[in-house]
Amino acid sequence: MNKILTVILLFFAAGTVIAAAPVYIGFDGGYGQKSDTSAKAIELGAQIAIDEINARGGVLGGRPLALLTMDNQGLTMRGRDNYVSLAKQQDLIAVLGGKHSPVIVESIPDAQLMKVPYISVWGSANQITDTITSDSYMFRLSLKDEWGVAALLAQAVNVSTNRKVCVLLPNTAWGRSGERVLREKALGTKANLTSVNWYNWGDKEFKTQLDACTDSGATVILMIANEPEGAQIVKEVAQKPQNQRLPIVAHWGITGGDFAALTGNDLNLVDLSVIQTFSFVNNTRPKAISLSKKVMAAQGVKSPALIHSPVGVVQAYDTVYLLAEAVNQAKSTQGVRIRNALEHLSPYDGAIKRYAPAYTAANHDALDRRQVLFVRMKPDGAIIPIR
Template identity: 30%
Template structure:
C-alpha cells in the first residue's frame, strides 16, 4: 500500500512538473532562413542549434527557449517582414540567420537601428557584420567573404592555376566577393562573368566557352546550389581535356546540389569548395564530437535513417557552435522578460564573454568584441585559419582537406 501511494505521489508530482515546464515564460529565437529552395542549409542550421539547446533542456533561468522557423524562400523582402514581426513579438530575443547574404546586406541599417541581435551561421557577405553608422548588432560564426576570397585564391595558386576566371552571381554577395578576390589577386579588375539567379546549363556552357577562349585555367565560382548544378552540368558536356577545375564558395552545399549533380560529378569534374575546418568525417573523432553526434542522431533519427552523415554539415556545425555561444551569453546576464532590455544585455554579453565556450570547430575565447572601423573583424568568430577546402565523396559526404592536400 505504501509503495502504491508513493507511486501515485510520484506520478502526480511528475504531471505537475510537466505542467509547470509547459507554462514557463518563453524566449523566442527567430530562424530567418530559406526552407524552400535551399532547405538542406536551413534544416542543418536548425538541427545544430536545437542540439545545443537540448544540452540545457531548452531552458535558461526559468525561460523556455523556442526556435521559430521562418521561411523567407530566398526573398529579401520576406526576410524583412520577419524582422518586422520580430519587433512586435514581446518574447523575441534574437534572430538566427540563414544562407542568403542579400537580405542582411539590404536591410542591415534597419536591423541595426532597431537593435535586433542577428547571429549568422551561414551568410558570408562581407558587409553584413561591418555596419559603421552606429551600434553594430550583427554577429557571425561562419565563412566571411573577406577571408573566403583569399582562401579561394590561395587554393587556386596551390593548384597551379595561373589565370583564374571569376563566375559570380549578380547580387551584393557576388559583388562583395569580386572585391575580396580581386584584392587577394592584386588585381582590382579580374576577369569576371556575372550570372543571374535561375541561370540554365545552356547559358553556363556559353560562359565556359568564353573562359576557354581567354585561356583561363580554373574557374572561381560564387553562387548557390541551383546555379551550381547548372554549372556542373554544362562543364560535364565538355571533353575532359577542356574542362576547367572549379574552385567554389560554399553556397553550393546549401541545397540538394549533390543529389542532382552526382552523375556529372562522377564523370570526373574537378570541384572543390570552401568550408570551416571541422568535420564529423575526421577520424579519430574526439570524445566531444562523438557526444554531439550521438545526441543529434537521437534527436533527429529520421535525418540519419538512410545515411550516417549530414547534407550541408557546416550548417549543423555553425548552428551548434552559435547555440553554445548564445547560451553562454544568456548565462552571463539576468534575463528579465523585458526583451528590449534583455536584447541590450545580451549584446553586451556576446561582446564580453568571460568563460571559454567549447564548440565543434574550436574553443571560443571571447569570440566577439565591440565593433569599430579599427577592428572590422570584431563580430567575426572565425578567422582565416579556421577555413579549409573540401570536396564531395562518392556518397555525398564532405571530405575536408587539411593544408590543401
C-alpha cells in the first residue's frame, strides 16, 4: 500500500503559536500522474483556506487545522487503501477526493464502514452521491454528471449543425455515469447520438473512434476525457483536413492537467469548449478575488486566466471552510457528528456562491446546474469563459 504521506501543519494564529493538538483533513489525489495539475491545485486551495482559518484562531476553541495528503496515482485500489489509512488517523474529520471518480466510487463501502465523511471536490460521477442513504458519508462540492453531462449535451447540440452527436467515453465508472445521463437526456433534447465509442485510459491512438464519428454523420464530438487521452484526441482531430475537423465539447477532466503543453499549437486548430463550475476571470465575489491573488502568487502566474486547474482550487477552498463550520458546530472530531453537522450547516458565502445551505439530509451535493459555464483553452494555458 502506498505510504507516501505528507503532513502540512500551520500552528500560527494572529502571530502566536497554537499549542493545541491539530484537527486533520485528508486529501487523496493523483500526484504521481506526470501531466496532472489537479492534485496540487486542490492541495493549494485547501491549504490557503486552512492558513486563513488558523490565522483567525483555528477550530474548536483554538485547535489548528492540518492537511494530510496521499498519492493514489489514479489507481482505484491504491485510492481505497489511502482512504482507509487517512480515515484511521485520530482527529481526522473528513477525506477530500480528487479528479478520478473511479477512485472515489471504489471507496464508498469503506466510507460507510469507517464513518468518516468522504467529500469529492472534483470527481463528478453520479454514483458518488447517488448511493445516498439516511446515513451516507459521501458528499460532493463539485459538478455532478446528472446535470453536468446534460449541459454538455445541450452545448453539443448548439454547436452541431444537424443535432448529430458522436460520443467518446472512457471505459470507467466516470464514462458509464456519463453514458447513462446522455442516453436519458438525448430523448428529451432531440439529440441524435449517432455513435458512442469507448476507449481505455492509457490509449495512445483514436483513429478508430474518430473515423466512427465521421462515418456516423455527426457534426460535433462530445468528449469525456482526462488530459492525456483528451490531448491525443485533439491532436488527431487537428491533423485532419480543415473541413473534416469536428468541433469538440469536452468534460472538465482535461483542465486537471497540463493540457496546453500536451496539445501545443494544435489547440488553435480545433473548436474546443469545456465545461466548468467556476472561473476566476472577471469574478466579482470578494472571496474569489482574494483567493485569486493568493493562488496567482503561489503558482507564479500573472493573470487569473492562467491559474492551473481553477475548479480544483476553489472547490477545495470552499469545502475546507464548510468543514471548519461543521467541526465547530459538532464540537467534536467524531465522523458521525461531523456528518450530521454537514447536513445542518448555516448559510455560508463562499468563493463560488452562497451556500444556503450546502447540504441537507436529502441532498449531499453542494453545487447545481446554475454554476455551469463553458470555457476556451489557449495554448499559453489560459482558460477563458465563453461569453
